[in-house]
Amino acid sequence: MKFEEYLDTLPKNVLSGEDVQLPEKTFREIFKFAALGKEDTFYHLGCHDEKGIEIANKEFNVKKAIGIDNNPEKIKNGKNNINEKKIDVELIYQNIQETDLSDATVILFWFTDEEIINEMTQKFKELKPETKIITIWGPLPNYLPDKVNFPYIINKIPFEKAKNLQEQLLAVFGVKCIDFVTAWEFAERYTKSMSGSEIKNDRFLTILQTLIIWINAKELGVTCTEEIPESIRTYIGIMKMHFDIDFEYLLK
Incomplete structure (x- = not known):
């Protein structure tokens, strides 16, 4: 079968990242890479559960940690875990396009849906300067990364436009x-x-x-x-x- 046909055999929710939970070690690597700290307000968009914001809160001592997801069951389970562990974090059941991110300093954003990525990229542009948008595998479309520790990538506000896809790709790989x-x-x-x-x-x-x-x-x-x-x-x-x-x- 052709490669595209193989992709069609995979569950759509896996391809979209909807049901892909990042390992805890990955969260720690990402947060170290982003120099997450006590002055940061951290948002995990598409969080699934409380794991990422819990690590941000407990191990990186962020000022504020918020997880957003549009899956009510995952948010419900995550809130139950938060209450049991008595963690000072926040989980919100919401579409990320509707989230107020105005106080964010660091955002973890891992989506593959092109429409969502383009819509959120426009939303990110309105955030305060120096806000970090962390993506995995690829930077935000049409923009050069500010920092790369592949597969983790940071785009900072204001974004720097790439001349073309070639410049963007080579900037990601650093070659x-x-x-x-x-x-x-x-x-x-x-x-x-x-x-x-x-x-x-x-x-x-x-x-x-x-x-x-x-x-x-x-x-x-x-x-x-x-x-x-x-x-x-x-x-x-x-x-x-x-x-x-x-x-x-x-x-x-």
């Missing part, structure tokens, strides 16, 4: 061109950051992400060579032979 080694390294970083205790699929996911990174770079004309690296051909073959996922057509 002049993308080769197989770069693609593999960054794919592995993403896999490790997202994986919990269940790691049996990590290599599969790393290969998948490596191919996505390199092929996207090739389409944008920012690979280090026009020739397809032997390693890329090998992994395309593995995906086709063992998983019936076809990437070959994307190289034509």
